[in-house]
Amino acid sequence: MSTIEVQGLYKAFDDGTVALDHVDLEVSAGEVFGFLGRNGAGKTTTVRVLATLIRPTSGEARVLGLDVVRQRSEVRDRIGLSLQQAALDPLMTGREHLHLIASLRRMSSKERKARVDELLASFGLTDVADRLVAAYTVGMRRRLDATLALVHRPELLFLDEPTTGLDPQSRRALWAFVRQYRADGGTVFLTTQYLDEADELCDRIAILDKGRVAVTDTPEGLKKGIGGKVLQLTAASPEARGTAATVVGEAACHEDDGVLSIDLSGKEDLMPELLARLRDAGVPLDGTTVADPTIEDVFVRLTGESLDSKVAHESAVSAAALGRTIGTQQGGM
Structure with missing residues (x-):
């Protein structure tokens, strides 16, 4: 129903x-x-x-x-x-x-x-x-x-x-x-x-x-629909993001609270090259994890950008609409 x-x-x-x-x-x-x-x-x-x-x-x-x-x-x-x-x-x-x-x-x-x-x-x-x-x-x-x-x-x-x-x-x-x-x-x-x-x-x-x-x-x-794995680099520097963008493409990278997530779907074979480049460039990393995709990864794949929780909110309905859809019942809108 x-x-x-x-x-x-x-x-x-x-x-x-x-x-x-x-x-x-x-x-x-x-x-x-x-x-x-x-x-x-x-x-x-x-x-x-x-x-x-x-x-x-x-x-x-x-x-x-x-x-x-x-x-x-x-x-x-x-x-x-x-x-x-x-x-x-x-x-x-x-x-x-x-x-x-x-x-x-x-x-x-x-x-x-x-x-x-x-x-x-x-x-x-x-x-x-x-x-x-x-x-x-x-x-x-x-x-x-x-x-x-x-x-x-x-x-x-x-x-x-x-x-x-x-x-x-x-x-x-x-x-x-x-x-x-x-x-x-x-x-x-x-x-x-x-x-x-x-x-x-x-x-x-x-x-x-x-x-x-x-x-x-x-x-x-x-999450299953987008497939693949996600490489997460903790405390990633701008250099790490730049290197990752060069190897797998900017669209595959998004950052949140110091963690750089790299969508490897269809590009898993590039992971060894990426990690080698980061090592050779002396880019410091606090941690490296390979994880399954998250809803954030799905969102980025579909829209091309991350969902930034810090953006200003959409305008809320005026307080005149209070009544929780009630006050206007008797006269209509």
């Missing part, structure tokens, strides 16, 4: 920018579906279309069997949405945020209190529930934003780069939440700029490049 069905989705903005160029997608019920791409590739635009925050220029998209254009209110009733930047009021407490959303969902006073207490406890926010959000850490804000998306027990949850800027402990806590949400029968559509996160959490991954889906497969399928 498909939770999301997208065919020929196209979105162009008034300035002529094409954000989505005939995207086709299908997300099954009960899976965590990863959506990867560099900033500007169209990830957030896809989420905004599927969550009914903006209309597509053309194409069709159905969420939980509902048309995102003609049945917007019904879609909003059944999904949860957490955007890149939490649309929170710094002068309200966490508890007040939750009660506001529960009220907009027309929950009774008794039901509202029980649900708010349950979510605060589940996300470890009970002790800070009555503090102003202005005093929250980034991790607390992210967790609160996730609780807002869950107030009405949605069947499908959109998480748009939910762990950006979080410390490792907070990231792991959100990973645990995603796993539990899926175990409870929910479906997650996850955009992320962390490839290890996609590899860890997702049942399937789609890689978006310049508004088009380049490939969709399981993490293992993606």
Whole structure:
């Protein structure tokens, strides 16, 4: 059964920018579906279309069997949405945020209190529930934003780069939440700029490049699909990168945190020559490892460039869209 069905989705903005160029997608019920791409590739635009925050220029998209254009209110009733930047009021407490959303969902006073207490406890926010959000850490804000998306027990949850800027402990806590949400029968559509996160959490991954889906497969399928091995040089110097680029080509090399990864697919026979050149040139290396391909290697192979997690984020939706797709239900958009 498909939770999301997208065919020929196209979105162009008034300035002529094409954000989505005939995207086709299908997300099954009960899976965590990863959506990867560099900033500007169209990830957030896809989420905004599927969550009914903006209309597509053309194409069709159905969420939980509902048309995102003609049945917007019904879609909003059944999904949860957490955007890149939490649309929170710094002068309200966490508890007040939750009660506001529960009220907009027309929950009774008794039901509202029980649900708010349950979510605060589940996300470890009970002790800070009555503090102003202005005093929250980034991790607390992210967790609160996730609780807002869950107030009405949605069947499908959109998480748009939910762990950006979080410390490792907070990231792991959100990973645990995603796993539990899926175990409870929910479906997650996850955009992320962390490839290890996609590899860890997702049942399937789609890689978006310049508004088009380049490939969709399981993490293992993606890695097996490109084949070959990857040579990793630790603490690689500019000289090492230059030598590697000369031997195997610049496109096969990408660097992250002092580790130079060299895609040897189809060029494994060049490894002895490369290592000999590095030795003869006196290039110092802290370590050399031959590894299987990672999702990062798949991404580089398909798009020609690495996914830089330090680039500025795509513009987030305005705080006026808060309500987690709720506040506009009564008047439409």
